[in-house]
Amino acid sequence: MKKLLIAASVILSVTASAQKAKSKAQPAAKPVQMTTQTQNEGPKKAVVYQVFTRLFGNKNTTNKPWGTVQENGVGKFNDFTDKALQEIKGLGVTHIWYTGVPHHALVGDYMAIGISNDDPEVVKGRAGSPYAVKDYYNVNPDLAVNPKNRLQEFEALIARTHKNGMKVIIDIVPNHIARKYEGKTNPKGVRDFGADDDKTVEYKRDNNFYYIPGQAFEVPTSPDYQPLGGEKHPMIDGKFDENPAKWTGNGSRLAKPDINDWYETVKINYGIKPEGSKDFPELPGGFDVKSYKEHYAFWQDKSVPSSWKKFRDIALYWVAKGVDGFRYDMAEMVPYEFWSYMNSAIKMKNPDAFLLAEVYNPREYRNYIHLGKMDYLYDKVELYDKLKAIVQGKSDADGIADIQNGLRDIEKHMLHFLDNHDEQRLASPEFAGNGSKGRSLMVLSATISTSPVMIYFGQENGEPGDQDGGFGKRSRTSIFDYVGVPTHQRWMNNGAFDGGQSYADEKELRDFYKRLLNFTATSPAIMGEYQELQTINRRDTPNYGEAVYSYGRWSGKERLLISCNLSAEKTVSFELKIPSELLKKWDMSDGQYDVTEQLYGRAKSKLVVKNGEGKVWVELRPSESVIYKL
Known part of the structure; x- marks a missing residue:
């Protein structure tokens, strides 16, 4: 259900207001082989x-x-x-x-x-x-x-x-x-929502719903919408039996909700009073770090x-x-x-x-x-x-x-x-x-x-x-x-x-x-550490591209360099720069290192580390990425 952004402090008062394009197939990829x-x-x-x-x-x-x-x-x-x-x-x-x-x-x-x-x-x-x-x-x-x-x-x-x-x-x-909630197969002792509610009041802590006393529910209407697309149906008569009316699921307190409200649902009461205060125990300080x-x-x-x-x-x-x-x-x-x-x-x-x-x-x-x-x-x-x-x-x-x-x-x-x-x-x-x-x-x-x-x-x-x-x-x-x-x-x-x-x-x-x-x-x-490579490459790397994003991931013996061309239109080629900070974490000294691409099975490339900084050549077509494994 598509929702609006709703702050917790106001959870009760908010109302909600061709033929498939064929893509050019990429070259067939070799299957990725995982080691034991x-x-x-x-x-x-x-x-x-x-x-x-x-x-x-x-x-x-x-x-x-x-x-x-x-x-x-x-x-x-x-x-x-x-x-x-x-x-x-x-x-x-x-x-x-x-x-x-x-x-x-x-x-x-x-x-x-x-x-x-x-x-x-x-x-x-x-x-x-x-x-x-x-x-x-x-x-x-x-x-x-x-x-x-x-x-x-x-x-x-x-x-x-x-x-x-x-x-x-x-x-x-x-x-x-x-x-219209109806529990037809409730376990023994389970009572339906609202079965024990006091419907004469708008709010009571142990009511399951909020009510609009003295007003019956009215079906929402709109000149732009007809149930079942206008098809005749014996139950389509402009009426629905709900008296008193309940608050609607998105918090609307109208007996006749708007057609854009979640009118097919009713709001559950969790002990939040209509003005927003809490009618239940609150967690003590420090519980954000407790198990x-x-x-x-x-x-x-x-x-x-x-x-x-x-x-x-x-x-x-x-x-x-x-x-x-x-x-x-x-x-x-x-x-x-x-x-x-x-x-x-x-x-x-x-x-x-x-x-x-x-x-x-x-x-x-x-x-x-x-x-x-x-x-x-x-x-x-x-x-x-x-x-x-x-x-x-x-x-x-x-x-x-x-x-x-x-x-x-x-x-x-x-x-x-x-x-x-x-x-x-x-x-x-x-x-x-x-x-x-x-x-x-x-x-x-x-x-x-x-x-x-x-x-x-x-x-x-x-x-x-x-x-x-x-x-x-x-x-x-x-x-x-x-x-x-x-x-x-x-x-x-x-x-x-x-x-x-x-x-x-x-x-x-x-x-x-x-x-x-x-x-x-x-x-x-992928379950290990992360370091962005974006800042240094956007600053220092020619032809890097504004829609490219790059980062390193590592854990134990596995080290990855990932670069994604998020543009669906532009091809980019550049030397991806690896800062000394990351190379030190990876304990890599000057030299050349094989890197193997993991998604498309391409030929190996080289990461060249010189004077404590690394570079690896990257070519990315539109919407393409590389995952280089060292």
Whole structure:
């Protein structure tokens, strides 16, 4: 769900306001050969593969705008076969984030298995937003071959993913839930959200929602939007039964939210009073350096709001089923004290749980990491935004050094990505223009720090996201509609998962991702030290280029020099200068040293060290990078 930047102190008052271009294939690369020592040495980088679960296995290519599930098709849990999972694993992936698994509101008929129909006037699209969860103790019935056994089919997918050597991440969305939440399969003793609320008041600490007493909810309207694209439906009548009205998910306190608000959801109350003060215990000073065990111990004798307990229990339910981690939607709209409470409880059950949060306010990063006990945050508003501006010719590369320096103390926590369900596709005309033009951005994202790196399914094939799904807009693969993903479908090849229908440039791009991510996942240097080479080369190196960024990475015996041409238009050639400071760290004296390029299998080059300074010749075509290994 695309969000606005929201400061933690105001989390309750903010309202949200073509045919695929063919790229010129690069020369075939030799496979990267990893030594046993490299494979087994030290910690490894986490590589996350985000997949929109209902789209992955869909073989239907109709792509009718506002198409039904019968017309446009839908993928299933069972489409993630052992072959499919091995192909994902072969990319270097360590974790699969199955997006859209919890049962969310959708326009479909599952009344035969006891699920009520959802009103299209409070559902975005036809397939529905995965961030309007309707039942946290079960999964989307669309994803099951037998909807009645949907939970068992997902449990089988968890086991299958583990068998194929990867871990499982799913979404939890603590800030908001669907307007019509119905827990049909709650464990014994679990009460639905709002079941025990006092609806006569706007706020009470243990209410799960905020209310607008005396006013009924009104369906938002707009001359530019009609549910289901204007199709007639028996439930489209301008009404939705909610009295009193609840605050909307993005914090709107209007009984009739704006059409641009998150009107399909309602805001969860975490004990923040309407004026913004906290109605729960705060963490004492010094807890930013304490362990998750100490955080867990702190909360054991504390009285906390009802919503805290409900979401903790939801998370632990999925941990018990074998889920290895969570991606938290819009985490900064929920107080970090709650995250301390829930994340420490998760870590007590699984110390290795992978906890990733969507946070867009850099001023709050350290609070959510150190006090909220998050493992990872999106590095969106700094590195991602910078790289996007560079490839579009709107910025030079120099500011990357400042970004990395500013995040030096938390760099391992800042997950890097170039594509996800919220953002414009990397290969879209609105971003890079095609997948090949994003190659150098991906090299930098994957190798500049020790943090995890993530790709979004189809990114490795150059998916431009240019389908008109209906509610979803071009340049993003729709998360609201039943659609197909053409480049992915060609690689999927009717379930063979062998690239049998992929175009030549799509095969080349996927091979590039496979080489890059496998190198990244096994290189000790990528999990070691970093030093930027930008400042000295921008100052002293002729023809260096304003869109080039270079740095060194090292650990133990492995030393790397990495140079990325982030321009999609210009070729550059230069002598990369290596300062004496870095050469001393590497214990390198004057002489000549062989360097081997790791991405494209080129002939060896030479690093020449003279008078304590080094130089190596670099030639980079547009969107190309080199990883020189000494």
